Amino acid sequence: MLDALKIRLAQETALKAVRERTVDPAPPRPRDRTVLVxxxxxxxEVRIAWKLVKAIDAPxxxxxxxxxxGRVPYVPDxxxxAVFQVEESKMDWRGLPKKVVSDAVWTRRPNVALDLSSSFDLAAAYLVGGSSAVLRVALHHxxxxxxxxxxxxxxxxxRVAVGALRHYLAALDPPALAFSD
Structure with missing residues (x-):
């Protein structure tokens, strides 16, 4: 019963963040956009995700x-x-990132936000969904x-889903992101 209440309150908080977010216009050049991943x-899956991230044509x-x-099993040189690691101690009692964490992420004002989680993760949905990004993308659930x-x-x-995501982002007119290879 307490778990159900905790989940419901976390969902309400995450949905509130989505409703109250401010969307910033993206810079015209994909290379100038800030990307939350x-x-x-x-x-x-981390290795597959890094192939996509490394190919993003942006500083x-x-x-x-x-x-x-927390700790990432693999990070390219x-x-x-550069990875912002959110340890369990930085999550609140509902399982969402604490305000200090979400503020640190959202202060960067991402223009594109990618949730590369392989299954639905409410904490990721909260960060990506509540961000200022013009385009927020994830795997379907x-x-x-x-x-x-x-x-x-x-x-x-x-692997196929991440490849499809890359194709989609590059195929938009104008492209949401540019890729280097």
């Missing part, structure tokens, strides 16, 4: 990788020291719909 938890300072599971602008169906596995 929530990384998955499992090592194999490294404009790409903000976040791990909601180009992003060493029925609970995810209120938090994102676009959902990718992972019908053929995580």
């Amino acid at each position: 929530v990384l998955p938890q499992e090592e194999e 490294r300072g404009r790409v903000m990788p976040v791990s909601l599971h 180009a992003f060493a020291g 029925p609970q995810a719909e209120p938090f994102y602008d676009f959902l990718i169906a992972p019908t053929h596995g995580y």
Whole structure:
């Protein structure tokens, strides 16, 4: 019963953040956009996610990788020291990032926000969904719909879904993000 109450209160808080967010216009050039990326938890998926993140054609300072599971099992050299690691102590009693964490992420004013979690994660939905991003994207899950602008169906596995996401982001007119390779 307490778990159900905790989940309901967390969902209400996350949905409130989505409703109250301020959307900033994105810079015209994809290269000038700030990108929030929530990384998955499992090592194999983290490696797949990093391939997408490394290919984003933007200065490294404009790409903000976040791990909601503390230590990341793999980080490419180009992003060493750049991952914002949210330890369990930085989560509130509902399982959402504490205000100091969400403020630190949202202060960067991301223009594009990617939740690369392999399954629905309310903490990730809260950070991505409540951000200032013009475009908020994640893998599809029925609970995810209120938090994102676009959902990718992972019908053929995580690797294919991340590839489809990259194709989608580059194919928009104008592209949401540019990729270097």
